[in-house]
Amino acid sequence: MKLFQELLENPQNQLFEQAVADGRIPIGYSCSFVPEAFLMADKLMPVRLHAPGVAGTETADIYLSNFICTYTRSLLEFAIDDRFDLIQGWVFVPSCAHMQRLYDNLEYLNKPKFSHVLDVPRKVTDATIAWQIEELTMLADKLSAHFDVDMSDASLMTAIDEWNNFAAVIQSIGELRKKSAPPITGTEFHTLLMAALVSPKNMILPKILDFQQAVEKRDNAGEFRARLMVMGSHLHDPDFIKIIESQGGLVVADLFCSGSIPGFKTVELNGNPIKSLAEHSFKKTLCPRMMEDFDRRLKTIIDTVKEYKVDGVVIEIIKFCDLWGVDSMSMVSALRKEGIPVLKLEREYSMGGEGQLRTRVQAFIESMGK
Amino acid sequence: MTKKYYGGCDVGSTTGKAAILDENGSIISTTVVPSEIDPEITSIQALEKACAQVADLNSYKDLARIVGTGYGRNEVAFANENISEISCHAMGTFYCNPDIKTIVDIGGQDVKTIAIADDGSVLEFAMNDKCAAGTGRFLEAMSRIFRMDLDQFSVLSLNAKKSIPVTAQCSVFAESEVISLLARKNPPEEVAAGIKASVSKRCFSLLKRIGMRPLVTVTGGCAKNQGLIKSLSKKIKMEVTALPVDPQIIGALGAAVFARRNGSA
Numbered sequence: 001m002k003l004f005q006e007l008l009e010n011p012q013n014q015l016f017e018q019a020v021a022d023g024r025i026p027i028g029y030s031c032s033f034v035p036e037a038f039l040m041a042d043k044l045m046p047v048r049l050h051a052p053g054v055a056g057t058e059t060a061d062i063y064l065s066n067f068i069c070t071y072t073r074s075l076l077e078f079a080i081d082d083r084f085d086l087i088q089g090w091v092f093v094p095s096c097a098h099m100q101r102l103y104d105n106l107e108y109l110n111k112p113k114f115s116h117v118l119d120v121p122r123k124v125t126d127a128t129i130a131w132q133i134e135e136l137t138m139l140a141d142k143l144s145a146h147f148d149v150d151m152s153d154a155s156l157m158t159a160i161d162e163w164n165n166f167a168a169v170i171q172s173i174g175e176l177r178k179k180s181a182p183p184i185t186g187t188e189f190h191t192l193l194m195a196a197l198v199s200p201k202n203m204i205l206p207k208i209l210d211f212q213q214a215v216e217k218r219d220n221a222g223e224f225r226a227r228l229m230v231m232g233s234h235l236h237d238p239d240f241i242k243i244i245e246s247q248g249g250l251v252v253a254d255l256f257c258s259g260s261i262p263g264f265k266t267v268e269l270n271g272n273p274i275k276s277l278a279e280h281s282f283k284k285t286l287c288p289r290m291m292e293d294f295d296r297r298l299k300t301i302i303d304t305v306k307e308y309k310v311d312g313v314v315i316e317i318i319k320f321c322d323l324w325g326v327d328s329m330s331m332v333s334a335l336r337k338e339g340i341p342v343l344k345l346e347r348e349y350s351m352g353g354e355g356q357l358r359t360r361v362q363a364f365i366e367s368m369g370k
Numbered sequence: 371m372t373k374k375y376y377g378g379c380d381v382g383s384t385t386g387k388a389a390i391l392d393e394n395g396s397i398i399s400t401t402v403v404p405s406e407i408d409p410e411i412t413s414i415q416a417l418e419k420a421c422a423q424v425a426d427l428n429s430y431k432d433l434a435r436i437v438g439t440g441y442g443r444n445e446v447a448f449a450n451e452n453i454s455e456i457s458c459h460a461m462g463t464f465y466c467n468p469d470i471k472t473i474v475d476i477g478g479q480d481v482k483t484i485a486i487a488d489d490g491s492v493l494e495f496a497m498n499d500k501c502a503a504g505t506g507r508f509l510e511a512m513s514r515i516f517r518m519d520l521d522q523f524s525v526l527s528l529n530a531k532k533s534i535p536v537t538a539q540c541s542v543f544a545e546s547e548v549i550s551l552l553a554r555k556n557p558p559e560e561v562a563a564g565i566k567a568s569v570s571k572r573c574f575s576l577l578k579r580i581g582m583r584p585l586v587t588v589t590g591g592c593a594k595n596q597g598l599i600k601s602l603s604k605k606i607k608m609e610v611t612a613l614p615v616d617p618q619i620i621g622a623l624g625a626a627v628f629a630r631r632n633g634s635a
Contacts, residue, residue, distance in 0.1 A: 363495055
């Protein structure tokens with residue numbers, strides 16, 4: 001576990017640096033609608049952008065208003081400070097207005113060598129997949145021309161195979177959390193997952209398999225009073241989960257932009273890799289940016305609560321997040337209507353207010369009679 | 371010693387509070403001491419002072435069970451268990467008056483509102499976020515501007531004919547705004563009324579988040595601020611129900627109730 005923790009200390013970790021030295025081309029992204037498998041083709045390497053240990057956003061605050069979420073501001077701060085200097089390209093999704101402002105400012109302040117906006121529709125209809133195929137084809141052509149990488153169907157199929165193999169391992173570790181006495185804590189799982197998202201998959205996979213072997217031999221992960229699900233947008237710091245678990249609530253399930261439910265699904269192949277990836281994007285992503293998708297999201301959460309025997313749900317939102325902030329109001333009511341206890345927490349991207357977080361979580365668990 | 375005694379200790383940011391119950395659940399002793407840097411020392415001092423008032427007890431070690439609460443609860447290593455101050459304030463209030471359904475707890479470093487269930491457990495709660503505005507620290511800072519102690523500041527606004535609005539939500543900016551208002555020769559009692567109205571407004575918004583049901587009470591050290599209670603009553607258009615014990619020790623009292631309940635189970 002220590003290794004995975006170390007991989008999260010810098011936005012460009014040692015495996016990442018090694019891969020770059022070996023000729024891999026890291027492409028940064030920050031939205032789940034960017035299919036990871038797509039950026040695993042040939043020499044490409046997807047890197048989920050994060051800003052570990054960000055101490056302040058003084059410079060980014062000059063360009064982005066205080067009403068822009070701190071995740072966006074933290075990414076800009078790191079970009080301005082050249083903390084992403086080895087990343088050779090960025091793929092954005094206009095998932096929210098905040099991310100769009102990040103793109104605008106990056107273009108102006110520290111223009112990446114390669115940047116692309118993947119225009120993802122907000123509604124799933126018959127035309128959506130056709131649109132997404134066109135978008136991914138354009139991106140493939142652009143990547144191929146810029147980096148001289150093989151984005152052919154055969155190359156994409158190889159990438160999808162690698163992704164599917166990787167996602168299946170993560171899924172099987174995630175399945176352990178359904179047990180009545182899970183052998184893995186939520187903190188460990190989140191650390192592993194985040195490390196997986198910021199490292200080259202082929203290099204981290206053997207280490208994940210070693211961890212899987214060790215964890216499967218455990219009887220349990222310790223004594224806990226309640227089983228919790230945590231959900232929200234970009235939660236990158238495992239310490240947030242650690243504080244929740246320090247109060248006796250084992251986090252057995254999560255639904256984050258960077259989480260495993262339903263994020264680490266294997267890609268269902270339909271003969272055409274780009275079409276398969278286009279369909280995959282909408283299946284594996286449950287985001288409040290999508291129109292008329294609330295019921296599907298709610299059903300997934302309710303099903304997860306039942307499947308993982310969750311006692312209560314913690315909704316965490318980054319302050320000023322337009323999407324999750326607004327969505328959470330309806331979500332809290334809908335879940336309570338189903339008899340599911342809910343705690344809503346507002347936070348900043350970086351950890352802070354530990355004492356208050358402890359008190360809220362402890363009181364939440366106590367209020368459930370646990 | 372044949373009788374059993376149960377202790378609750380609320381380690382707050384400004385003060386440490388202790389309460390001792392006997393086996394029948396009667397309050398035997400309560401105490402409030404200033405907080406030290408080390409929460410464990412604060413808790414020992416508070417409990418020892420409370421135990422000194424009970425003939426049967428030589429030390430806190432004679433207590434059958436101790437429950438720690440408050441921000442320093444995790445540091446009270448000798449406590450048998452720790453319970454959040456939210457649950458303890460609910461239980462302490464329920465012990466005093468089961469008809470009270472809503473609490474505003476104004477402590478040294480945060481403000482909480484709590485909805486109580488019929489059995490004294492917590493139905494819902496809300497807390498202020500990462501900000502000192504509306505807390506005991508804020509009122510302390512304000513009283514210093516008026517060159518008054520907290521007792522004097524507590525009653526200053528009672529005779530105000532009107533309230534001069536203090537617009538700044540932030541404690542630091544509120545301080546400079548109040549200095550400017552006083553420098554412009556505005557009557558101090560009217561400025562003080564404005565300060566308390568701003569705190570009441572913050573409490574009111576937190577109360578709205580949990581759904582305010584009568585009766586409503588105020589706990590924590592700031593419950594002793596008469597001007598604030600008057601202002602809050604006006605804001606919520608409802609009488610604030612007074613508690614039969616010192617409102618500052620409600621968290622410790624709730625912890626002692628839990629200690630007795632869990633210790634005699």
